[in-house]
Amino acid sequence: MGWKAAEKLIRHWKILRGDNVMIIRGKDKGETGIIKRVVRSQNRVIVEGKNLVKKHIKQGPGHEGGIFTVEAPLHASNVQVLDPVTGY
Structure with a gap:
């Protein structure tokens, strides 16, 4: 995939x-x-x-392998912009 x-x-x-923003789903x-x-x-x-999420990286010639924690993207409909004045 x-x-x-x-x-x-x-x-x-x-x-x-x-x-x-506030996350409203997930x-x-x-x-x-x-x-x-923004993608x-x-x-x-x-x-x-x-x-x-955990990302498994294979070792290669120039970088070290291992398990890394990275930020996965969220769909734009799952977040809500917060008002900078009130915070809601």
Whole structure:
């Protein structure tokens, strides 16, 4: 399974890098974080320190292998932008 483009892209993005968001669905539901990266081609966002998964990296000539914890992308519909004034 590899990279796949979204069938219906979001036209007008209300979520930008640096925004404070709340995760409304998934294993980190109810937690808040800051948007680290927006992947528009897949309708996904990466939130700092949230939705962590283990990634197995094979050893190669120039890098060390092992099991690393990385941030997995969340679908944009699973996060909600928080108001900077009220925090809700």
